[in-house]
Amino acid sequence: xxxxxxxxxxxxxxxxxxGVTVIxxxxxxxxxxxxxxxxxxxxxxxxxxxxxxxxxxxxxRPLMERFVSFVGHALQGDFGQSLFHRRPVAxxxxxxxxxxxxLSVAAMAFALLVSIPLGVMAAVYRGGVLDRxxxxxxxxxxxLPGFWFGILMLIGxxxxxxxxxxxxxxxxxxxPPGITGLMVVDSMLALRGDxxxxxxxxxxxxxxxxxxxxxxxxxxxxxxxxxxxxxxDYITFAEAKGLGxxxxxxxxxxxxxxxxxxxxxxxxxxxxxxxxxxxxxVFGWPGxxxxxxxxxxxxxxPLVQAAVLLYAVTYVVVNFxxxxxxxxxxxxxxx
Amino acid sequence: xxxxxxxxxxAAAAGLYFAPVSAAELRIGFTLDPLTxxxxxxxxxxxxxxxxxxxNGLVAHDPSMKLVPELIESWTWIDPxxxxxxxxxxxxxxxxxxxxxxxxxxxxxxxxxxxxxAGQTSPRKGLLGPTxxxxxxxxxxxxxxxxxxxxxxxxxxTFQEVVSxxxxxxxxxxxxxxxxxxxxxxxxxxxxxxxxLVLERAASYFGGGPGIPKAGNACIERTIIKIIPENASRVAxxxxxxxxxxxxxxxxxxxxxxxxxxxxxxxxxxTRSFFVALNTTKKPFDDVRVRQAANHALNRxxxxxxxxxxxxxxxxxxxxxxxxxxxxNLPEYAFDPKRAKDLLTAAxxxxxxxxTLDADGPQKETAEAIAALLTQAGIRTKVAIGxxxxxxxxxxxxxxxxxxxxxxxxxxxxxxxxxxxxPTLQTGGRGxxxxxxxxxxxxxxxxxxxxxxxxxxxxxxxxxxxxxHADAPWIFLWLPQDLYGVSRRLTGWSPAASGWxxxxxxxxx
Numbered sequence: 001x002x003x004x005x006x007x008x009x010x011x012x013x014x015x016x017x018x019g020v021t022v023i024x025x026x027x028x029x030x031x032x033x034x035x036x037x038x039x040x041x042x043x044x045x046x047x048x049x050x051x052x053x054x055x056x057x058x059x060x061r062p063l064m065e066r067f068v069s070f071v072g073h074a075l076q077g078d079f080g081q082s083l084f085h086r087r088p089v090a091x092x093x094x095x096x097x098x099x100x101x102x103l104s105v106a107a108m109a110f111a112l113l114v115s116i117p118l119g120v121m122a123a124v125y126r127g128g129v130l131d132r133x134x135x136x137x138x139x140x141x142x143x144l145p146g147f148w149f150g151i152l153m154l155i156g157x158x159x160x161x162x163x164x165x166x167x168x169x170x171x172x173x174x175x176p177p178g179i180t181g182l183m184v185v186d187s188m189l190a191l192r193g194d195x196x197x198x199x200x201x202x203x204x205x206x207x208x209x210x211x212x213x214x215x216x217x218x219x220x221x222x223x224x225x226x227x228x229x230x231x232x233d234y235i236t237f238a239e240a241k242g243l244g245x246x247x248x249x250x251x252x253x254x255x256x257x258x259x260x261x262x263x264x265x266x267x268x269x270x271x272x273x274x275x276x277x278x279x280x281x282v283f284g285w286p287g288x289x290x291x292x293x294x295x296x297x298x299x300x301x302p303l304v305q306a307a308v309l310l311y312a313v314t315y316v317v318v319n320f321x322x323x324x325x326x327x328x329x330x331x332x333x334x335x
Numbered sequence: 336x337x338x339x340x341x342x343x344x345x346a347a348a349a350g351l352y353f354a355p356v357s358a359a360e361l362r363i364g365f366t367l368d369p370l371t372x373x374x375x376x377x378x379x380x381x382x383x384x385x386x387x388x389x390x391n392g393l394v395a396h397d398p399s400m401k402l403v404p405e406l407i408e409s410w411t412w413i414d415p416x417x418x419x420x421x422x423x424x425x426x427x428x429x430x431x432x433x434x435x436x437x438x439x440x441x442x443x444x445x446x447x448x449x450x451x452x453a454g455q456t457s458p459r460k461g462l463l464g465p466t467x468x469x470x471x472x473x474x475x476x477x478x479x480x481x482x483x484x485x486x487x488x489x490x491x492x493t494f495q496e497v498v499s500x501x502x503x504x505x506x507x508x509x510x511x512x513x514x515x516x517x518x519x520x521x522x523x524x525x526x527x528x529x530x531x532l533v534l535e536r537a538a539s540y541f542g543g544g545p546g547i548p549k550a551g552n553a554c555i556e557r558t559i560i561k562i563i564p565e566n567a568s569r570v571a572x573x574x575x576x577x578x579x580x581x582x583x584x585x586x587x588x589x590x591x592x593x594x595x596x597x598x599x600x601x602x603x604x605x606t607r608s609f610f611v612a613l614n615t616t617k618k619p620f621d622d623v624r625v626r627q628a629a630n631h632a633l634n635r636x637x638x639x640x641x642x643x644x645x646x647x648x649x650x651x652x653x654x655x656x657x658x659x660x661x662x663x664n665l666p667e668y669a670f671d672p673k674r675a676k677d678l679l680t681a682a683x684x685x686x687x688x689x690x691t692l693d694a695d696g697p698q699k700e701t702a703e704a705i706a707a708l709l710t711q712a713g714i715r716t717k718v719a720i721g722x723x724x725x726x727x728x729x730x731x732x733x734x735x736x737x738x739x740x741x742x743x744x745x746x747x748x749x750x751x752x753x754x755x756x757x758p759t760l761q762t763g764g765r766g767x768x769x770x771x772x773x774x775x776x777x778x779x780x781x782x783x784x785x786x787x788x789x790x791x792x793x794x795x796x797x798x799x800x801x802x803x804h805a806d807a808p809w810i811f812l813w814l815p816q817d818l819y820g821v822s823r824r825l826t827g828w829s830p831a832a833s834g835w836x837x838x839x840x841x842x843x844x
Binding site (some may be wrong): 034039040049052053080081084086087095096139151154155158162165166168169172175199283284285287290295 | 339364367370371373376378379423452456457458460461509512525527528529530531533559561563564565567569571572574575576577722724725749765
């Protein structure tokens with residue numbers, strides 16, 4: 001990929017982000033409810049007090065002026081003050097971002113580790129018991145609502161069996177010194193086995209809950225794609241050459257069979273980011289998703305705008321990386 | 336699904352991760368992360384609950400919600416616009432510095448002056464009403480100067496916590512938002528944003544005020560407030576023994592928590608009065624008999640049992656029985672559909688009336704139950720559900736006054752009558768959704784709003800509440816309880832109507 005093409009791809013980001021900004025800004029502004037009134041709701045504030053707070057929050061300025069000011073400041077990396085935390089939005093988001101990254105990566109790892117082997121096996125032993133089980137499992141995985149499945153897991157493994165913790169990212173006693181903010185990584189950097197086990201134990205339920213729908217979709221995609229590939233002439237040719245079954249699948253079929261999986265996995269990051277909001281709430285995970293949900297409820301405009309922008313950038317970047325990976329997996333594809 | 340390896344991993348992890356928990360550690364499952372640790376820069380009840388474990392105010396509540404001095408020894412009214420407070424000697428901040436009059440003056444200047452918090456104005460300024468300035472008289476005395484008489488000041492002081500001048504100046508607006516230097520029973524070890532707050536017992540704690548038994552028997556060394564926003568997960572954490580106290584226990588989980596041998600439910604009367612505002616300016620509710628009929632039409636006990644799992648106190652007046660100036664002798668509006676029909680007939684509606692009950696989404700179920708009961712008594716009621724802010728606008732005091740009835744509520748966190756009577760029942764009050772106007776009530780409220788003698792002041796509000804009861808501008812409903820789930824290993828703790836966690840005397844067996 002040439003630097004020019006790379007620049008072009010980065011250039012594509014501009015209209016996407018601008019569009020996202022406009023849409024989020026308008027949607028938040030059109031939603032009924034006023035942050036100042038919500039902040040003072042149930043507190044019997046006088047209209048004068050509400051007006052003063054609106055002024056303090058900068059909400060008494062016209063919509064257009066606020067938009068231009070937001071974009072202008074955002075370009076300089078300043079996303080303004082969180083209306084409710086009354087601290088810079090960037091600071092508040094950065095405090096919560098590592099936990100979300102950790103959970104999302106764990107969920108994605110779970111999804112890939114489960115879906116690819118299962119998908120391949122289901123395709124290879126098509127119509128067999130494993131295939132049927134996997135297909136039914138995938139259907140369940142896609143259709144079970146995350147909040148319900150999460151609570152079910154919680155009651156089973158945390159309340160009744162007491163194998164795993166109910167909430168949070170790590171216990172206080174096990175907390176490693178903060179370097180990256182990712183508990184698993186920090187535990188390893190600090191060479192603390194107890195911390196690592198504690199962090200992993202906290203990760204298991206939320207990561208499975210978050211990764212399950214993605215695993216189900218990827219399993220189906222991998223299976224379908226592998227079935228397609230296994231019918232190709234070059235596979236027949238490889239078989240005719242007398243190559244072993246395992247070798248054919250691992251070396252010849254899998255590489256091509258995984259191409260759609262990569263694309264779909266990248267696209268599914270979007271739903272992973274959305275799923276975070278539910279899973280973090282259910283498991284008391286100290287991440288960004290929960291913060292965004294809470295912020296939407298109270299119309300914390302600046303925080304929601306910045307977070308959605310961050311989501312949009314993440315989504316575009318992940319898809320870009322998937323495209324890059326595509327060229328590695330399939331050299332015929334040129335960007 | 337390849338669950339087996341995971342289960343093995345989980346089992347292996349379980350052995351390792353359960354750190355031994357000493358009895359000296361208390362864990363609380365709490366709904367929301369504090370927005371900030373700056374006591375002056377938020378308007379959130381949950382944030383205040385957490386802050387009160389680390390900070391104190393000049394005035395606090397005793398367990399029966401009576402006002403008691405906390406960081407002061409006493410308050411006296413010099414005149415209706417000047418209140419003097421004697422500072423408690425020997426109170427120390429967690430940093431070890433002694434609290435002085437300068438700290439108190441600094442705290443209130445920061446609350447009152449525009450732009451005092453790095454350019455931001457404290458959103459808690461409004462809670463200080465007509466307070467103009469707080470000045471130091473000498474090392475042990477400060478004075479509150481008001482622009483008009485405001486006897487509710489001591490009650491409103493419970494909403495403000497005292498910060499250290501030197502700490503706040505040194506830490507800056509960013510520092511005080513994330514660290515603390517309070518005078519409270521616990522000090523902050525670490526705030527893990529969105530996850531938990533770790534607190535430890537502050538050795539320097541002065542022990543509380545008169546009327547608050549002296550601390551010293553608190554046997555927990557560390558408190559961890561874990562943030563678990565989802566109801567089902569918070570309950571699960573309690574049942575799993577992971578936490579010892581949870582707040583906001585959902586009513587439908589009461590039985591689960593009670594059925595578990597290790598857990599129990601604790602409840603306290605809240606401070607929010609629920610009522611149906613009746614439009615007193617137009618037919619049919621301009622007639623007091625129709626309004627009384629509506630009050631007799633509801634079986635409130637049944638509704639509380641069915642809708643709120645029995646966890647609410649029936650009201651026949653305006654405010655909580657725990658509030659200052661509450662009238663304990665109000666007669667009851669008994670459930671009596673026949674009496675309701677008779678009153679309607681007497682008012683000239685022998686065939687009943689057709690009305691609409693406005694409600695917002697969260698009140699839908701209650702509104703429908705009310706409508707059903709009213710209809711049985713001849714007040715044929717349709718429910719109209721609207722979006723919160725739209726419904727509020729429809730019932731604003733300066734609005735068109737077109738509605739018939741509206742189910743709403745009014746919080747009275749200070750438990751002082753000023754806070755609920757004046758806005759909701761004084762002529763033209765900003766929350767007077769019944770558009771109620773009674774010159775006698777207005778006169779009593781005005782007198783109560785000036786009187787600094789507590790006994791005389793209480794009498795004014797008791798008289799006003801009796802008049803309002805008879806005039807029935809509202810269908811009086813109930814005061815819901817705040818529900819908590821607790822471990823049976825917990826002693827020395829009870830929930831407070833203020834929502835404060837009050838951890839000084841807690842023990843975990």
